Amino acid sequence: MEKGLLRKSLSIRERKHPNEEVFLEAGLSRKSPREVKKPQNDDGECRVTASVFLSTFVAVSGSFCTGCGAGFSSGAQSGITKDLSLSVAEYSMFGSILTLGGLIGAIFSGKVADVLGRKRTMLFCEVFCVIGWLAVALAQDALWLDCGRLLLGVGIGLFSYVIPVYIAEIAPKHVRGSFVFANQLMQNCGIALFFIIGNFVPWRLLAVVGLVPCVFHVFCLFFIPESPRWLAKKGRDKECRSALQRLRGSDVDISREANTIKDTIEMSEIDGETRISELFQRRYAHPLLIGVGLMFLQQLSGSSGMTYYASSLFQKGGFPSAVGTSIIATIMVPKAMLGTIIVDKMGRRTLLMASCAAMGLSALLLSVSYGFQSFGILPDLTPTFTCIGVLGHIVSFAMGMGGLPWIIMAEIFPMNVKMSAGTLVTVTNWLFGWIVTYTFNFMLQWNASGMFFIFSMVSASSIVFIYFLVPETKGRSLEEIQTLLSNSVQ
16 A cells, blocks of 8 residues: 555656656655765664654643643542532533633644644643643632633643644654554543642642643743644645654655655645535545544543542542542553553554443443442442442543544544544544533432443443444554545545
């Protein structure tokens, strides 16, 4: 497939530049004889350099900020409700308004990332995050709390699109899955940190702690290159090659990769930029169904609600919330690290289905546990079942279903539809995330057993969806994946 794509790319470039055949056949750009003879590493696309590591680390530092925001509501719940006398409804609004802000950010994420570029979009995100954390730390009533949390959500919503896209566009194809999965790993690190220190630190100081990684991220962003694919899309070929050279190493000939990127973008732009209203065509049906479907199923599995209100789940099951959240924090980071290591070994499909199976079983155990509790059956086992169920669901989510849909979203869409399709997929995630997080506490009080039974059925449906519709993308270049999906509907 890569050969077919290269032949197609070469034919376009030959028509535009008929005098470059010799150079293109060798995978080189036009150079002087001295430059052509210079020995270089031809396997540059597969090299993992210090620059790629640094760029990925800096990008996922924004994911750490996301995790801090998600973990804040669980550790701060008792302190905020006591200090500001909030009702269940008011705190549910505070907890869920992060996802509402994420929805607002997601609506504009694709356009902002396309106009500003990946790097400057991440800087733009941190403006919202810093102001949001300050508003929460200084809040004297529910209104200021909600405004701060909303602004934080806007920044996180923008992050959720631009971080995986940036990493997918700079990482070598054989490690792209692991590098993008680091997005989920760092989110888990942020959640784990706030789960642990939230048991000991007052909620206002906890909000100030949330500012620290934001400032660190802003500083580090000045030391990484822009995405070469975005630069190529904007016609900035010289900067594209410079960024690609920096990422692949100074001794690597990047001409072949640069030419492939440029030619793929030229092919995708034959039809021009695609608006959201134009996405619903047969040729985009398969990738769009995969992207939207995975985000829909990810949120309806109840994952956001369980992360935001983990302490409430432990309290309802009679298990000490401080102990429960500390156990989760201790285990979820190593599990996410394991997912980062095995995602490019097991593949996306296998890891997704294994994650959904474990989530479904955990939700079913919680359904049985809370059902027994309502009838007074086996009351001594309810705390144990609750701990195992909550722990199992959050950890199995972190290993697969949490990060993999974002990896796949960043891989499957061509450059000409990445902005509009990525926006739609991200909006889907945050819209259903808001619905779940807002209704979670009410459903927990109304019928906890029934709620978790629904979540278990959603996880079972996810396995079927993944088995029949989601292709394996590990080890393929972005251009190969997009060609594969476009051929599947022809």
